[in-house]
Amino acid sequence: MITIEQWIFRKHNKSLNKVDEMDIEKQKIIQSDKMMNDTLNTIISRRSVRMFTDKQVCDEDLRLILDAANHAPSAHNQQSWRFIVLRETSKNELAKFVNSKANDFPRPSSTLLRMASRSIVSAPVVIAVANTGKLISHGTELFKVDRDQAYDFFRVMEIQSSAAAVENLLIASASLGLSSVWLGVLVLIKNEVLQFLQEPEGEFMAVIPVGYAAQQNFGPKKQPLDAIVKYM
Numbered sequence: 001m002i003t004i005e006q007w008i009f010r011k012h013n014k015s016l017n018k019v020d021e022m023d024i025e026k027q028k029i030i031q032s033d034k035m036m037n038d039t040l041n042t043i044i045s046r047r048s049v050r051m052f053t054d055k056q057v058c059d060e061d062l063r064l065i066l067d068a069a070n071h072a073p074s075a076h077n078q079q080s081w082r083f084i085v086l087r088e089t090s091k092n093e094l095a096k097f098v099n100s101k102a103n104d105f106p107r108p109s110s111t112l113l114r115m116a117s118r119s120i121v122s123a124p125v126v127i128a129v130a131n132t133g134k135l136i137s138h139g140t141e142l143f144k145v146d147r148d149q150a151y152d153f154f155r156v157m158e159i160q161s162s163a164a165a166v167e168n169l170l171i172a173s174a175s176l177g178l179s180s181v182w183l184g185v186l187v188l189i190k191n192e193v194l195q196f197l198q199e200p201e202g203e204f205m206a207v208i209p210v211g212y213a214a215q216q217n218f219g220p221k222k223q224p225l226d227a228i229v230k231y232m
């Protein structure tokens with residue numbers, strides 16, 4: 001194992017005494033070197049994909065993806081999430097249900113619901129994520145603060161925990177050569193979807209179709225860091 005300074009030195013054969021020059025050079029090299037780190041590469045190259053080929057997702061990959069989701073951090077370690085796997089009939093029924101509900105909404109929500117329905121049909125497997133409500137009930141009892149405030153706080157904590165699980169799921173899928181998309185638009189019909197999923201106690205989070213991309217997606221471009229980062 002060599003230090004980054006030694007590595008830069010070997011690569012560029014420059015004097016380590018030239019601190020300023022080296023710092024700039026080091027940043028560039030660290031960045032380009034880290035692009036070769038598998039984790040960062042997967043995170044950076046992941047893109048939402050909405051249409052899939054017929055190729056099935058094998059059970060082993062599905063299990064790895066679900067396990068990665070389950071390893072997300074969670075508020076108070078409550079792991080307050082549920083993953084519901086839909087394939088074939090249940091998946092197609094969900095798609096049909098979402099499509100039928102689109103008629104109840106004006107555009108563009110109706111269009112987004114129909115698009116979501118098409119992605120669900122297209123994917124060989126769909127994973128729905130719901131919060132259990134466990135953290136909300138335990139936490140609200142535990143925290144001796146106003147009930148509404150506690151409810152609001154723990155609901156946000158549950159949503160953030162499940163969002164971390166969803167992101168893990170997307171990244172794990174990408175790492176296995178699979179594609180996916182986070183479908184949040186179903187929140188518009190969240191209670192009906194929960195009934196459909198037979199998870200009436202919880203709160204609906206998202207539906208994620210997973211499969212092999214029908215077409216590679218390279219966009220959209222992300223904002224430059226300068227525009228969104230402030231150093232204080």
Ligand SMILES: Cc1cc2nc3c(=O)[nH]c(=O)nc-3n(C[C@H](O)[C@H](O)[C@H](O)COP(=O)(O)O)c2cc1C
Nearest residue numbers: 046047048050112116181182183184185186219220
């Ligand atoms: C909370 C959340 C909800 C989303 N909901 C939808 C959705 O309902 N339909 C959809 O097509 N994409 C949805 N997306 C995917 C975004 O459109 C996508 O992440 C964004 O355009 C950036 O593209 P990228 O994922 O390829 O980087 C959602 C993403 C997030 C994080």
